[in-house]
Amino acid sequence: MAELLFWPALLAYGEAAVAYLNDVRHPGLAGRLATWGVRVGWLVQTALLAVQAARADGFPWSTWGGSLNLFVWLVVGAYLIWGCQPRYRLLGLAVLPLAVVLFILARVGGGTGVGVRSHYSNLFLVLHVGLVLAAFAGFTLAAALSALYLWQERRLKRRESSILRLRAPALSRLDEVAARTIAIALPALTLGIAVGIARLRDRGGGFDALMAVTVVTWSIYSGYLALRHFAGWRGRRAAYLVLAGFVLVVVVRLGLPVTHFAT
Amino acid sequence: MSIVLVGISHHQAPVELRERAALDRQRAAELAGALAGGRSEAVVLSTCNRTELYLADESAEAAEEKAEVALLALESKLGPALYRLRDEDAALHLFRVAAGLDSMIPGEGEILGQVRAAHESGATGPLLDRLFRQAVQAGRKARTQTAIGESPASVSSAAAALAEQVFGDLEGRSVLVVGAGKVGELAIRNLVSRGATIASVANRTGQRAEELTERFGGEALPLERIEEELVRADVVLSSTSAPGWILTREQVEHALHARKGRPLFLIDLAVPRDLDPAIHELEGCYLYDIDDLEAVVAETLAGRRREAARAETIVAEEADRFRAWQASLDVVPAITSLRARAEQIRDAELSRAKLNDAERRAAESVTAAVLNKLLHLPTIRMKQAAAAADGVIYADAVRHLFGLEDER
Numbered sequence: 158m159a160e161l162l163f164w165p166a167l168l169a170y171g172e173a174a175v176a177y178l179n180d181v182r183h184p185g186l187a188g189r190l191a192t193w194g195v196r197v198g199w200l201v202q203t204a205l206l207a208v209q210a211a212r213a214d215g216f217p218w219s220t221w222g223g224s225l226n227l228f229v230w231l232v233v234g235a236y237l238i239w240g241c242q243p244r245y246r247l248l249g250l251a252v253l254p255l256a257v258v259l260f261i262l263a264r265v266g267g268g269t270g271v272g273v274r275s276h277y278s279n280l281f282l283v284l285h286v287g288l289v290l291a292a293f294a295g296f297t298l299a300a301a302l303s304a305l306y307l308w309q310e311r312r313l314k315r316r317e318s319s320i321l322r323l324r325a326p327a328l329s330r331l332d333e334v335a336a337r338t339i340a341i342a343l344p345a346l347t348l349g350i351a352v353g354i355a356r357l358r359d360r361g362g363g364f365d366a367l368m369a370v371t372v373v374t375w376s377i378y379s380g381y382l383a384l385r386h387f388a389g390w391r392g393r394r395a396a397y398l399v400l401a402g403f404v405l406v407v408v409v410r411l412g413l414p415v416t417h418f419a420t
Numbered sequence: 421m422s423i424v425l426v427g428i429s430h431h432q433a434p435v436e437l438r439e440r441a442a443l444d445r446q447r448a449a450e451l452a453g454a455l456a457g458g459r460s461e462a463v464v465l466s467t468c469n470r471t472e473l474y475l476a477d478e479s480a481e482a483a484e485e486k487a488e489v490a491l492l493a494l495e496s497k498l499g500p501a502l503y504r505l506r507d508e509d510a511a512l513h514l515f516r517v518a519a520g521l522d523s524m525i526p527g528e529g530e531i532l533g534q535v536r537a538a539h540e541s542g543a544t545g546p547l548l549d550r551l552f553r554q555a556v557q558a559g560r561k562a563r564t565q566t567a568i569g570e571s572p573a574s575v576s577s578a579a580a581a582l583a584e585q586v587f588g589d590l591e592g593r594s595v596l597v598v599g600a601g602k603v604g605e606l607a608i609r610n611l612v613s614r615g616a617t618i619a620s621v622a623n624r625t626g627q628r629a630e631e632l633t634e635r636f637g638g639e640a641l642p643l644e645r646i647e648e649e650l651v652r653a654d655v656v657l658s659s660t661s662a663p664g665w666i667l668t669r670e671q672v673e674h675a676l677h678a679r680k681g682r683p684l685f686l687i688d689l690a691v692p693r694d695l696d697p698a699i700h701e702l703e704g705c706y707l708y709d710i711d712d713l714e715a716v717v718a719e720t721l722a723g724r725r726r727e728a729a730r731a732e733t734i735v736a737e738e739a740d741r742f743r744a745w746q747a748s749l750d751v752v753p754a755i756t757s758l759r760a761r762a763e764q765i766r767d768a769e770l771s772r773a774k775l776n777d778a779e780r781r782a783a784e785s786v787t788a789a790v791l792n793k794l795l796h797l798p799t800i801r802m803k804q805a806a807a808a809a810d811g812v813i814y815a816d817a818v819r820h821l822f823g824l825e826d827e828r
Contacts, residue, residue: 185565313585314700316712318719321571321581327588328683389680392704 162205169198174253216282222268231294251301288349295342300403302335303396377402422480425510426487427472433501440495441471449541456543463542476547512739518559527568532559558738562731571720580610591615596653599660600628650675658694669698747806754815
């Protein structure tokens with residue numbers, strides 16, 4: 158059943174990615190088809206996750222592939238909050254192809270089949286893995302928003318004549334939404350890290366490089382919010398900082414199979 | 421019934437002629453009322469680019485003559501500029517007009533409301549009512565299914581649209597106006613119509629600045645105070661006739677420290693330019709001069725023209741639908757007569773039969789079903805033939821075969 162749900166979800170995400178590309182050339186119908194593709198895909202993936210959870214009778218996404226599957230669902234879910242607005246369709250061009258690739262990787266990594274229940278407790282997994290992944294999904298979306306900001310800012314600076322033909326969300330709005338996304342994602346990461354550290358202290362265990370990078374990531378995003386609030390950091394500099402934080406998010410995600418899922 | 425269109429537009433008539441034939445809404449309604457009468461219908465569409473009379477009448481020639489006389493009464497020199505179209509050509513023309521495809525600027529949005537207003541104040545019957553309803557629908561469809569009307573078509577609206585690219589909604593954004601000439605006024609109107617607030621107007625002479633603040637709000641200032649106003653402004657709109665820079669990079673850079681990273685959008689409509697081009701290099705500052713804005717408008721107009729090709733297809737489809745509907749009117753009387761004759765025969769035969777109540781009800785139901793099934797296909801075929809322009813031949817054949825000639 159879980160395997161059967163993977164294909165329609167992938168098909169819907171794939172359709173959305175192609176439709177977003179088409180929407181750039183011919184805005185209108187393609188954009189609406191893309192939005193529906195994302196909605197349908199996300200709902201089918203929700204069903205897939207529900208089936209996985211029911212079969213495993215717990216939290217089945219503690220493997221690398223499984224966590225990637227959950228991560229894709231969280232990223233697309235976060236995107237859906239803004240992505241349904243026509244102005245944010247360009248964002249879909251960055252988010253959906255990434256979602257398709259990661260979803261395929263999740264399948265290759267065995268994360269879309271019937272999961273095996275982890276030997277960790279469900280509560281710990283939900284709080285630690287769930288919250289960290291939710292935060293990473295938020296940072297991914299914020300990075301896409303910042304990338305879109307930099308692209309749009311560059312067009313304005315270059316005074317591109319096509320700027321009103323191919324419209325992106327306004328700079329201020331992109332800047333604001335990215336900051337708001339980080340303001341929501343950061344507490345989730347904080348709590349996720351805190352749960353991890355608490356368990357580490359309780360059960361014993363070493364502090365590895367990946368944990369250190371995660372803490373640095375946390376510092377970057379905290380610094381971003383602090384600089385924004387106290388020093389009025391906005392615009393280009395702020396966008397670069399968000400992207401720098403995202404590089405670390407990618408490093409952590411890539412490093413997970415080596416450290417957390419190796420045993 | 422035929423549809424006739426006689427009119428003038430910006431294609432053939434210069435503004436000196438068009439302005440003499442232009443009618444306000446009330447006069448257009450009066451003229452439509454005067455042209456209609458009996459079974460004939462009339463609508464007058466009058467805008468700054470066109471005055472067109474749409475008539476529906478039994479005689480196309482008579483209607484055309486009536487419309488020409490009415491237009492020549494407005495201005496006798498209109499004759500060579502008049503164009504005349506009939507039936508499907510007139511319908512296609514109106515649909516193109518409603519979609520903004522016949523406008524000076526393709527996709528111009530005002531025309532759709534003007535077509536709707538003309539319809540409302542016209543003396544319409546079934547034919548022109550349907551024509552104008554479908555025209556509005558075609559116009560709306562062309563706008564929603566293509567991007568023909570999405571991008572701005574003037575320098576002032578492009579400036580406001582660019583400001584929206586920086587700030588999003590302009591509601592509550594404050595504008596510093598530098599120079600109180602006519603050039604900047606259109607841009608002010610555009611910014612204000614999108615929700616921006618005029619915070620201050622700085623000008624060499626205070627009187628003109630005060631005139632502008634009375635109309636658009638804000639505070640009148642001397643030019644010397646613009647640097648301090650930069651701190652709270654989101655948009656700077658400059659259009660003075662000063663020979664040198666009104667604002668330099670250093671002045672803006674100085675103000676940026678107090679702005680806490682808020683972006684600043686600057687519009688320079690003046691020639692020679694008022695704002696130091698180096699301002700654009702500052703982080704968070706976006707300066708557009710008249711050439712930049714004209715390049716943006718040229719691009720959006722090119723985009724509109726590309727979209728116009730798609731809109732033409734939509735409009736042509738709507739015109740086809742209208743033609744099919746209009747043609748079906750030729751066969752409707754024959755279909756009605758045929759059905760009436762069939763019902764008459766059915767009633768007569770049923771009344772002759774000796775049946776009890778239950779049997780009569782059953783017989784009525786069965787015969788009605790047989791009749792409907794029998795007449796369904798001929799009805800459809802006649803409508804299809806009408807759409808293919810053979811409707812009159814089919815209608816005559818049906819009348820002849822079923823002896824309906826007397827009922828014409």
